[in-house]
Amino acid sequence: MADVTFTVDGKKLTAPAGTLLIDACKAAGIEIPAFCYYPKLSVQAACRMCVVRIEKMPKLQTACTTPVTEGMVVATETDEVKQARKATIELLLGNHPLDCPVCDAGGECELQDMTFKYGAAESKYVEIKQHREEQQWSPVVYFDRPRCILCYRCVTVCGPGMDVWALAIENRGVHAVIAPNEQDHLNCEECGMCIDLCPVGALTSGTYRYKTRPWEMNHVATVCTHCGDGCKTTLGVRSVNDGVEIIRGDNRDKSGMNGDFLCNKGRYAFDFANRTDRLTKPLIRQPDGKFAEVNWDHALDFAGKKLHEIREAKGGQSIGVIGSNRTTNEEAYLLQKFARTVLGTNNIDHHRTADYVSFAAALKGKAAHTASLRDTATAPAILLLGNNPTDQHPALAWNLRSNVRLNRARIYIANHSEIKLRRQAKAFLEIPQDGYASLVQYLAGNDGAIAANDSTAAFRDAIRKEESLVIVFGSEYRGRDIQALVDFGLSLPNTKFAALGDYANSRGAADMGLLPDLLPGYVPVGDAAHFTEEYGAAMPPTAGLDLLQMFDAAQRGDLSALYIVGSNPVSRYGVDPASLKNTFLVVQDMFMTETAALADVIFPAANLYEKSGTVTNTFGDIQLAKKAADKAGVRTDFELIVRLADRMGSDPKRLVPFGRGVYADMGQSRGAQSGEADRHAVWLAANHLEPKLSPFDPFATLDEIQRLVPSYNVSRLELLAGMDQQEKLDLVQIQPTASRRDLVLPAEDTLFTSGTLGRYSDMLKAIVESRTTPNPAETAAD
Amino acid sequence: MSTPATTIFSPATAARFDRLVTLYPVKRSALVPMLLYAQDEVGYISDAVVAEIAQRVGIADHDVRSVLSYYSMLRTKPAGKYNVQVCTNISCMLRNGFGILEHCKKRLGIGHKETTPDGLFSLEEVECIGACCWAPAIQVNYDFYDDLTTEKMDQILEDYKAGRGKETV
Amino acid sequence: MPRLVSHPDEVKIISRRFGQGAADIDKYIALDGYKAVQTAIAKGTDWIITEMKASGLRGRGGAGFPTGMKWSFVPKQSERPKYVLVNGDESEPATCKDHVIFLHDPHAVIEGTMIAGLAIGSKMGFIYLRGEYRYLLKIMEKAVADAYAKGFLGKNIFGSGIDFDIVTQTGAGAYEVGEESALMESLEGKRGVPRIKPPFPAVVGLYGGPTVINNAETIASVPHILLMGGDAYAKVGSERNGGTRLFGISGHVVNPGVYELPMGYNLKKAIYEVGGGVTNGRKLKAVVPGGSSTPVLTADEIDVGLDFDQMGKAGTMLGSGGIVVIDDQTCMVEFALRTIKFYQHESCGWCIPCREGTDWLNKTISRVHAGGGVEKDLDNIRYLAENMLGRTFCPLGDAAAMPTIGFIKKFRHEFEDHLNGKPCPYAHTEEPALV
Known part of the structure; x- marks a missing residue:
C-alpha cells in the first residue's frame, strides 16, 4: 500500500497506509505499551493500555486497532494518556496478587514494568481480592489463575497461531477465566x-x-539440539557445584x-543435560565384564594404544567409525578427518535421516535454488510433499501456518496420511504411501502416472501456475526420485527446494563427509587431491563400508575396532549385541x-548445549551454537577426537590447524581446558576477534572447512553475530554417480520423542506418560 | 456429522435440533438456542448435553463450555422443577422486589441458587427481566408474574406445589 | 400479563394496534397490516430510504442514531449476503417496551424487518429475543409461521420476485448481547463479546456480510412511518427527533406502564400527569430518565423535554426510554449499589476497565452502604468511575460509569451519611403498600 505521513509526538513519520499505529510507532522507536496486543498475532483491544490521543477523535483511541492515515496527529504520552494507563494498571492491581517476590515472572513481568513506568504505586484497593486455586494443566503448563490479567494472548497463540485451540475463556465479567480444553487439564501440543x-x-x-529468579541466570542464545529445524533457544543457566x-x-x-516460535522440545527438553545418571567418568570394561571408572589419562591412553595397535596390525580397513547427527559441523568434520587420516579408513557413516547426497547432486551447479527455513514463512506458495511437519518440523509448521494467516500463502500438500497442516492447505492430495515418485511424474506431465481425476488435475494446474514456489519434501523422496522432483521443480519459473531430515545436524553430518564414499562437500573419496594437499596426509582411495x-563385517569378524561418537546404532538398527563381541568398541556418549x-571404553561426552561450533539445519541454514552449560567430568567430542589422535601418536596440529593465521589477543588465551577455550571464544567473538590458538578450538577447524568446502564459505561475521547463513549447495563438488545404496532411516519422532536423547528427558517422558496412563475409572470398570 | 447416531434427547427435541442447524448460514448459530432447549428438557447442561451439542454443531466440547458459561440462564447443575426467579433490579427494587425475594426465601426455606430438598423449587435472584412497568415481577421458569404482593406470591407457590401452575415450557 | 395503560396525551402510532388482537395475522391485516411492505416493494429502495430519512426516526435502542442514515451506509453491491438483524435483547433495567410490541404487534416487527431488507437488498432477517422472553418468542415464532403460511415470507414475496426469510432466535441471559456486535457474535453461536470497530456492521456484520441491526421498536415503527409518510411522522416529534416513542414509566409512580408519547414530551408532565405522580403522596427525590445507564436527575432537574438532544443538554440521556421515578424515602446509595451490581454481573469481562472497574465499584459501594466506608472511598468511587468512562471496549463500561458518577455527584451527602459505621438512614423493615 502507498505510504502515508502522520505525526506522532511532534515527529513526522511515514508508514504504509493500513499499518497499525502501534506498529508504526514501534518502528519509529516510540513504544506504546500493551498487554493484549502481540505483533502479527493478536489484536484484541481488550487491555486498553495502548490508548493514545488522536486529534479530531472524541476520546482516547487504541493504537493497536487504529490504522495510520494521512495527516493523522497523535500524542502518545500526554498527561491524559498517562493517567488512563495508570488507572488501568490500578484496576488490574485491584485483583492481581502482589506475590511478585515469589512469582516466576518477577523481574520479567510486563505488569511490573508498566507499574514502574506509570507509577500506580498507591494502593487504592482495600477489598478482598478474587482468589482462585492454582491449577496444573499438564506436566509443562501450570496456571496461577489469580495472576491472570486476561489479555487473551495465550488463547490467540494457541488458536490461530498454533491451530491447536486448546484454550478458551469461560464465565464472564470478573469471573472470566482461561480454561483448558479437557476441563481440568490440557490436551495439546505442549x-x-x-x-x-x-x-x-x-x-x-x-x-x-519456583526454581530461580531471572536475574540469577545467564542467558545464552544457542541452537536447539532436537529436530532438524534449527530453532534458536535461549538457555537460562546458573552455576552449580558440578558445572553450569x-x-x-x-x-x-x-x-x-524461528521468530516467535519454539516448540516443546526446544523449550523444555533440555533436562537430559541435568540428569544425574549422566556419564561423568571414563569407563573401561574389565576382564570380569564389568565397567570400572578410570581417570581420563588412563582411558585415553588405553583406547589410543589399542586403536593404534589394531591399525598397525590389521590396517585401517579393519576399523569403523560412526558419527553423530547432533555434534557440531566441526566435530563431524574432525571425525571424518580423524578416520581418514589417523585411523586410515573410509569406513565411516552416520544415521542418515534424509538423502542429502542425492539432493546435493540434483542441485549441483544450480545457484539459489535452496530454501531457507525463513523462506517458508514468506514464500507465496509452498508445495509440501511427504513428512508431517506438525510433529517432525514444528517450526516449519509454524511458518507455514503463519504464512497462510498473515500473507495468504498458498500451501499445496500431498501426503499418504491426512496430516494436520492440510487444514491450512489450499489443496490437499492424499496419495498412496508408495505414490510419491509417481506423483512427481504426474506433476511433470505424465497423465498416466497416477489415477488422475479432477482434483489431481486442479492440484497440478495450480502448482504449475505458481510463479514462485518452494518445494519442501520429506524423506519419502530418495535417490533418483529427488532428481526427478528437482527436474520438475526447475521446469517452473522460480523454485526453491528443501529436503527434510531429522535432528539438529543431520544435514551437517552429511555435508561434513560422515559418509564412506564422500568427503566433506560431497567430494568423492577418489577425488581427494586438494584434501590430501591440505591435510598433508594420504587417505584411502576407495569407498569404505x-x-x-x-555391522555385517563385525558379525563376520572382519571389524576389529569401532569408534562410535554420539550415536546409538545398536538400538536404532537393532544390532545383535553378540555381533560386536570381537570388536574393540569405543563409545562417546552422555548416557549408558x-x-x-x-x-x-566409554568417554563421557558433552552435548550441543555444552559446546560451541556451528550446526546446519535441514534447510542448509548454518548457525552458531554457543556453549551455555557445563558438566564437570565430560569433554566435548571435539576435544576427545583430538586427544585420541594425540594418544595414537598423531600430531594434533595436523588434525586441527590451530595457530595458522592467528589474529587473537594472546593475553586472553587460556590454553587447553575445553570449557575455558570456549568461553574465550565467546569473549573474542564479542570483540570481533577469532581464536585460533588451541587444538580444541573449533573455529580453527571451521577455517579449514571454509577453505575446503565451498558451500560453507559463508560470512563469518554474520555467523559469529548469531545470524543464520544459508549454505550454497550449488557449490558442491559431487560427481553424479551410479545409484548408491539407500540407507535413509527416518527418525519418525513425534512432538514428544527425540531419538535416544528424548528417552533421557524426564519432561518428555512425563508428557508421554500423562497421555498413556489409563483413566482410573476406566481401569476399575474392566 | 451434525446428526448423531444416538441421541440423549427426546425424539421431538432431537428432530427440532436436526432442523435448527439447517436454519442458519452456519450450524454454530444454533448453539445458544439448542443449549437452552436442551436445558429445558434435561434440567441442566450435563456433560452428555455438551458432548452431543458439540457434535451437532461441529465444534469442540470446550468451545461449547466456553459459550455456555457466558450466558446466565444456562446452568451446569440441576435446579428445581420450578425455578423461581425474583427480579430485584431498580424498578422492582423500588416496588418491594427485595421483600418478595426475602419472602420466597422464608417460604421455600432456601437461598439464592438453592433447591428445596424435594427438588420442586429453586430460587434465584435475577437481574432485570423486562417487566419493569409491572413491578415487582418474577418468572417461574419462563412464566411471568407481575404486580406482586407477598400474598400473590404465596398463591403462586401454592399453585405450583399443587400442580396448577402455568408451564409454558 | 402486562397490563395496558392509556393516557390522553399519548399519540398512538406504534401502539395503535395494541390490545386489538393484532398478534393474529388476519386481525393484523385488517388493521392495515402488510400494506406498508407492499407499498415499499412498489416504490422501491430509494423511496424507502428517503421516507426513513425524512421521518427523523432515531434508533430506539438508546444510542439514537438516525435509522435512514444507518440503512444508507450499507453498500449496494456485496459479495457476501446482507442481513437484517432485529435487536430484541431488551435488557436495560427499567426497559420493557419491546416486551409489549412482541406481545401485541409481532407482525409489525416482521413487516419492519421485511422493509429494512428491501431497503438494503437483503434476503434474510433475524429477530433476536432475549432468553427470558420465551413466551414472546413463541408469539413471534407463530407470527413468522403465519406469515410464511400466507406466502408473505419466503420466495417471491408479494409477487415482487424478491425472496425474504426470517429466522427467530433466542438469547440465554446476557445484557451485553444487546450491544450490536455482541449480538452478532451471540447469533453466530459465540460468547457475546463485542467486536472491534471498525469495520462497522453496515460493512462487515453478521457472518461477515453487510448488516443492518435495529432495535425492535425502531423496526416496528417502520411500517407505520411508511403508511403515514416520513414527513408526517417527523412532525409528531420535536426538532431532529421524529415521531413518538414508547416510554416505560416505572418505580414510585401511581400509574406505571408503557406509554407512547411524542418525542420532546416534558419529563415532569410524564411523571406527574401521565404517570399520575409519586406513590403514597410522597415527594420526588430523583429520576433515572432512560434506563439504568442514564445519569440520574434530581427532582428539580426534570422540567426537560424527552428527546435525544434536550436530555443531552440536561446532562443525561434519553436512553431506552425507561423512566424510573424515585421517591424521597429511597436510599440513593442502595439504588446506586443495585445499579452497579447489575453492570458488574453483566460485564462480559473482555476489557480491563469494565471488568475490574465494575467489580471494584460494586465491592466499594457495597461496603459503603453497609456502613464500612470512609471519606476516601467516596473520592475513590468517583475516581474509578471517571477513569472507566470512555476507556472501555464497548459502551457497557460507560453505562456503568455514567450513573455512578451521577449518583456520587448529586447525592454525595447520602453517601456521606453512611460513612464510618453509620447505619443506612433509610433502612426500614416493612415496605408500605403501594397505592
Whole structure:
C-alpha cells in the first residue's frame, strides 16, 4: 500500500497506509505499551493500555486497532494518556496478587514494568481480592489463575497461531477465566507458546517454576539440539557445584529463524543435560565384564594404544567409525578427518535421516535454488510433499501456518496420511504411501502416472501456475526420485527446494563427509587431491563400508575396532549385541545407551548445549551454537577426537590447524581446558576477534572447512553475530554417480520423542506418560 | 456429522435440533438456542448435553463450555422443577422486589441458587427481566408474574406445589 | 400479563394496534397490516430510504442514531449476503417496551424487518429475543409461521420476485448481547463479546456480510412511518427527533406502564400527569430518565423535554426510554449499589476497565452502604468511575460509569451519611403498600 505521513509526538513519520499505529510507532522507536496486543498475532483491544490521543477523535483511541492515515496527529504520552494507563494498571492491581517476590515472572513481568513506568504505586484497593486455586494443566503448563490479567494472548497463540485451540475463556465479567480444553487439564501440543507470551506469571512452566529468579541466570542464545529445524533457544543457566546447569529454555529475544516460535522440545527438553545418571567418568570394561571408572589419562591412553595397535596390525580397513547427527559441523568434520587420516579408513557413516547426497547432486551447479527455513514463512506458495511437519518440523509448521494467516500463502500438500497442516492447505492430495515418485511424474506431465481425476488435475494446474514456489519434501523422496522432483521443480519459473531430515545436524553430518564414499562437500573419496594437499596426509582411495556393512563385517569378524561418537546404532538398527563381541568398541556418549553398554571404553561426552561450533539445519541454514552449560567430568567430542589422535601418536596440529593465521589477543588465551577455550571464544567473538590458538578450538577447524568446502564459505561475521547463513549447495563438488545404496532411516519422532536423547528427558517422558496412563475409572470398570 | 447416531434427547427435541442447524448460514448459530432447549428438557447442561451439542454443531466440547458459561440462564447443575426467579433490579427494587425475594426465601426455606430438598423449587435472584412497568415481577421458569404482593406470591407457590401452575415450557 | 395503560396525551402510532388482537395475522391485516411492505416493494429502495430519512426516526435502542442514515451506509453491491438483524435483547433495567410490541404487534416487527431488507437488498432477517422472553418468542415464532403460511415470507414475496426469510432466535441471559456486535457474535453461536470497530456492521456484520441491526421498536415503527409518510411522522416529534416513542414509566409512580408519547414530551408532565405522580403522596427525590445507564436527575432537574438532544443538554440521556421515578424515602446509595451490581454481573469481562472497574465499584459501594466506608472511598468511587468512562471496549463500561458518577455527584451527602459505621438512614423493615 502507498505510504502515508502522520505525526506522532511532534515527529513526522511515514508508514504504509493500513499499518497499525502501534506498529508504526514501534518502528519509529516510540513504544506504546500493551498487554493484549502481540505483533502479527493478536489484536484484541481488550487491555486498553495502548490508548493514545488522536486529534479530531472524541476520546482516547487504541493504537493497536487504529490504522495510520494521512495527516493523522497523535500524542502518545500526554498527561491524559498517562493517567488512563495508570488507572488501568490500578484496576488490574485491584485483583492481581502482589506475590511478585515469589512469582516466576518477577523481574520479567510486563505488569511490573508498566507499574514502574506509570507509577500506580498507591494502593487504592482495600477489598478482598478474587482468589482462585492454582491449577496444573499438564506436566509443562501450570496456571496461577489469580495472576491472570486476561489479555487473551495465550488463547490467540494457541488458536490461530498454533491451530491447536486448546484454550478458551469461560464465565464472564470478573469471573472470566482461561480454561483448558479437557476441563481440568490440557490436551495439546505442549508447545509452551502460551507461557512464553503470558505477560505476567499466570502461565508458568513445570520445568522452571519456583526454581530461580531471572536475574540469577545467564542467558545464552544457542541452537536447539532436537529436530532438524534449527530453532534458536535461549538457555537460562546458573552455576552449580558440578558445572553450569540449564534451568530454563525459552525464546527470549525472538531473534532466531524461528521468530516467535519454539516448540516443546526446544523449550523444555533440555533436562537430559541435568540428569544425574549422566556419564561423568571414563569407563573401561574389565576382564570380569564389568565397567570400572578410570581417570581420563588412563582411558585415553588405553583406547589410543589399542586403536593404534589394531591399525598397525590389521590396517585401517579393519576399523569403523560412526558419527553423530547432533555434534557440531566441526566435530563431524574432525571425525571424518580423524578416520581418514589417523585411523586410515573410509569406513565411516552416520544415521542418515534424509538423502542429502542425492539432493546435493540434483542441485549441483544450480545457484539459489535452496530454501531457507525463513523462506517458508514468506514464500507465496509452498508445495509440501511427504513428512508431517506438525510433529517432525514444528517450526516449519509454524511458518507455514503463519504464512497462510498473515500473507495468504498458498500451501499445496500431498501426503499418504491426512496430516494436520492440510487444514491450512489450499489443496490437499492424499496419495498412496508408495505414490510419491509417481506423483512427481504426474506433476511433470505424465497423465498416466497416477489415477488422475479432477482434483489431481486442479492440484497440478495450480502448482504449475505458481510463479514462485518452494518445494519442501520429506524423506519419502530418495535417490533418483529427488532428481526427478528437482527436474520438475526447475521446469517452473522460480523454485526453491528443501529436503527434510531429522535432528539438529543431520544435514551437517552429511555435508561434513560422515559418509564412506564422500568427503566433506560431497567430494568423492577418489577425488581427494586438494584434501590430501591440505591435510598433508594420504587417505584411502576407495569407498569404505557403510553403517550396515560395518555391522555385517563385525558379525563376520572382519571389524576389529569401532569408534562410535554420539550415536546409538545398536538400538536404532537393532544390532545383535553378540555381533560386536570381537570388536574393540569405543563409545562417546552422555548416557549408558544400548550401544555404550557394549563398549570396551566409554568417554563421557558433552552435548550441543555444552559446546560451541556451528550446526546446519535441514534447510542448509548454518548457525552458531554457543556453549551455555557445563558438566564437570565430560569433554566435548571435539576435544576427545583430538586427544585420541594425540594418544595414537598423531600430531594434533595436523588434525586441527590451530595457530595458522592467528589474529587473537594472546593475553586472553587460556590454553587447553575445553570449557575455558570456549568461553574465550565467546569473549573474542564479542570483540570481533577469532581464536585460533588451541587444538580444541573449533573455529580453527571451521577455517579449514571454509577453505575446503565451498558451500560453507559463508560470512563469518554474520555467523559469529548469531545470524543464520544459508549454505550454497550449488557449490558442491559431487560427481553424479551410479545409484548408491539407500540407507535413509527416518527418525519418525513425534512432538514428544527425540531419538535416544528424548528417552533421557524426564519432561518428555512425563508428557508421554500423562497421555498413556489409563483413566482410573476406566481401569476399575474392566 | 451434525446428526448423531444416538441421541440423549427426546425424539421431538432431537428432530427440532436436526432442523435448527439447517436454519442458519452456519450450524454454530444454533448453539445458544439448542443449549437452552436442551436445558429445558434435561434440567441442566450435563456433560452428555455438551458432548452431543458439540457434535451437532461441529465444534469442540470446550468451545461449547466456553459459550455456555457466558450466558446466565444456562446452568451446569440441576435446579428445581420450578425455578423461581425474583427480579430485584431498580424498578422492582423500588416496588418491594427485595421483600418478595426475602419472602420466597422464608417460604421455600432456601437461598439464592438453592433447591428445596424435594427438588420442586429453586430460587434465584435475577437481574432485570423486562417487566419493569409491572413491578415487582418474577418468572417461574419462563412464566411471568407481575404486580406482586407477598400474598400473590404465596398463591403462586401454592399453585405450583399443587400442580396448577402455568408451564409454558 | 402486562397490563395496558392509556393516557390522553399519548399519540398512538406504534401502539395503535395494541390490545386489538393484532398478534393474529388476519386481525393484523385488517388493521392495515402488510400494506406498508407492499407499498415499499412498489416504490422501491430509494423511496424507502428517503421516507426513513425524512421521518427523523432515531434508533430506539438508546444510542439514537438516525435509522435512514444507518440503512444508507450499507453498500449496494456485496459479495457476501446482507442481513437484517432485529435487536430484541431488551435488557436495560427499567426497559420493557419491546416486551409489549412482541406481545401485541409481532407482525409489525416482521413487516419492519421485511422493509429494512428491501431497503438494503437483503434476503434474510433475524429477530433476536432475549432468553427470558420465551413466551414472546413463541408469539413471534407463530407470527413468522403465519406469515410464511400466507406466502408473505419466503420466495417471491408479494409477487415482487424478491425472496425474504426470517429466522427467530433466542438469547440465554446476557445484557451485553444487546450491544450490536455482541449480538452478532451471540447469533453466530459465540460468547457475546463485542467486536472491534471498525469495520462497522453496515460493512462487515453478521457472518461477515453487510448488516443492518435495529432495535425492535425502531423496526416496528417502520411500517407505520411508511403508511403515514416520513414527513408526517417527523412532525409528531420535536426538532431532529421524529415521531413518538414508547416510554416505560416505572418505580414510585401511581400509574406505571408503557406509554407512547411524542418525542420532546416534558419529563415532569410524564411523571406527574401521565404517570399520575409519586406513590403514597410522597415527594420526588430523583429520576433515572432512560434506563439504568442514564445519569440520574434530581427532582428539580426534570422540567426537560424527552428527546435525544434536550436530555443531552440536561446532562443525561434519553436512553431506552425507561423512566424510573424515585421517591424521597429511597436510599440513593442502595439504588446506586443495585445499579452497579447489575453492570458488574453483566460485564462480559473482555476489557480491563469494565471488568475490574465494575467489580471494584460494586465491592466499594457495597461496603459503603453497609456502613464500612470512609471519606476516601467516596473520592475513590468517583475516581474509578471517571477513569472507566470512555476507556472501555464497548459502551457497557460507560453505562456503568455514567450513573455512578451521577449518583456520587448529586447525592454525595447520602453517601456521606453512611460513612464510618453509620447505619443506612433509610433502612426500614416493612415496605408500605403501594397505592
